[in-house]
Amino acid sequence: MKFLKYPFWILYRIWFYVLVAIPIIILFPFLVFSISNEKWYPFFFKLARIWAKFILIGMGLPWKITHEQEIEKGKSYMLIANHTSMIDIMLMLVTVKNNPFVFVGKKELAKIPLFGFFYKRTCILVDRSSARSRQAVFLRAQRRLQQGTSICIFPEGLVPEEGVILDDFKDGAFRLAINHKISIVPITFYDNKKRFSYNLFSGGPGVLRVKVHKFFKTEHLKIEDTKQLNSVSRSVILQELQS
Numbered sequence: 391m392k393f394l395k396y397p398f399w400i401l402y403r404i405w406f407y408v409l410v411a412i413p414i415i416i417l418f419p420f421l422v423f424s425i426s427n428e429k430w431y432p433f434f435f436k437l438a439r440i441w442a443k444f445i446l447i448g449m450g451l452p453w454k455i456t457h458e459q460e461i462e463k464g465k466s467y468m469l470i471a472n473h474t475s476m477i478d479i480m481l482m483l484v485t486v487k488n489n490p491f492v493f494v495g496k497k498e499l500a501k502i503p504l505f506g507f508f509y510k511r512t513c514i515l516v517d518r519s520s521a522r523s524r525q526a527v528f529l530r531a532q533r534r535l536q537q538g539t540s541i542c543i544f545p546e547g548l549v550p551e552e553g554v555i556l557d558d559f560k561d562g563a564f565r566l567a568i569n570h571k572i573s574i575v576p577i578t579f580y581d582n583k584k585r586f587s588y589n590l591f592s593g594g595p596g597v598l599r600v601k602v603h604k605f606f607k608t609e610h611l612k613i614e615d616t617k618q619l620n621s622v623s624r625s626v627i628l629q630e631l632q633s
Contacts, residue, residue, distance in 0.1 A: 399591045402449075406476070406586070409448040413441045414504045425511045431539065434512060435483075435490035442480035450595025451477065451585055455485055457602045463488040466540050467575045467605070468567040472556050472627050473544035475582035477598075482542055485577060485600050491540035494527055494562075496548070514541075528566065535570050545620070549588055556628045564619045568612070573605040576623050578630040601630060 414421065417437055424434035446453065461467065469491055471482060479493065493513040500510035509515075514530045531541050543563040550557035567574050580599040587593060603626050606619060 396591060399593065402593060403590060406445070406449060409445045410441075411504055413444045414508070417441070421508055425508060428537065431492075431512065431537075432490045434508075438512075439483050439487065442483035445480050446477065446484065446598070449477075449586070451598050453481060453484055453598045453600060455600040455602065458604045459602065461486060461489055461575065461602070464538070465489065466535050466538060466570070466572050467491075468563055468572050469540060469542040469575045469577060470545050470559075470563050470623060470627075471542075471577040471579055472631065473546050473549050474579065475549075475586045475588070477582055477586045478544065478579060481579060481582065481598055481600060482577070485602065486540070486542075489540045491542045492531075492534050494531065494541060494543045527562065528569075531566055532570070535572065540572075541566065545624075552587065552589060555631050556624065559620050559624045561616050561620055564616045564623065565613065568608045568616060568619065571609050573607050574619065574623050575605050576603040576626045577601065578603065578627050580631070603627075603630075 417440075421434065421437055424430050424437060467489065469482065469486060471478065482493075494516060495509070495513050497510075497515040497517050500506040500515060502509070514527055514534070516527045534541065541563075543566075545559035545563045546557040547560045548557075564574065578601045580601070581596065582598060585593050585596055585598060606623060608619070611619060
């Protein structure tokens with residue numbers, strides 16, 4: 391009976407937060423050192439990938455990644471993926487290993503103890519209710535791209551309702567990519583909602599499948615092409631989720 395699973399689901403959620411905290415506590419001095427200068431971000435990124443792997447393995451969530459096109463080391467990209475789960479961050483860190491990237495994410499996550507301390511110092515935070523905040527994102531992203539860092543945005547903006555496969559995409563990621571002539575890298579996360587959604591009473595161990603799709607180049611595009619780039623990028627991920 392389903393009610394017999396409730397204790398497991400509750401313990402599984404508690405275990406997740408324990409796993410989030412343990413490596414942060416152990417690596418705390420190294421993490422603080424790595425965020426003290428933006429030039430040292432690649433070192434922080436390596437530590438973040440260790441943190442992500444520790445959580446996923448500890449949760450019984452091994453990953454299987456397939457590539458239609460390989461990400462080249464040393465190049466900047468705009469990484470986009472569907473957003474359904476708290477483990478999306480960890481899985482993205484595991485998926486992209488050769489190119490340090492910075493998340494653009496909602497400022498509310500900065501309130502999470504321990505995690506939030508580093509989140510607000512390494513990510514580009516956005517208050518989606520503030521036009522000034524959204525504009526500031528472009529300036530901070532520009533500086534990061536000039537440093538050779540990639541950018542990761544979940545273009546749905548927020549996690550969609552439980553019954554929505556893929557919500558509409560906001561234009562920000564695509565406008566940034568066109569402005570800076572960097573390729574869009576669409577990525578599909580197939581199983582995150584099933585394995586660890588925001589619904590408390592759901593989820594469990596299992597394989598997390600990921601697909602890195604062929605990139606969309608932007609060198610030839612103008613800002614007027616933003617909507618079209620948005621549409622074709624979303625279609626790739628949506629078709630994969632529906633297949």
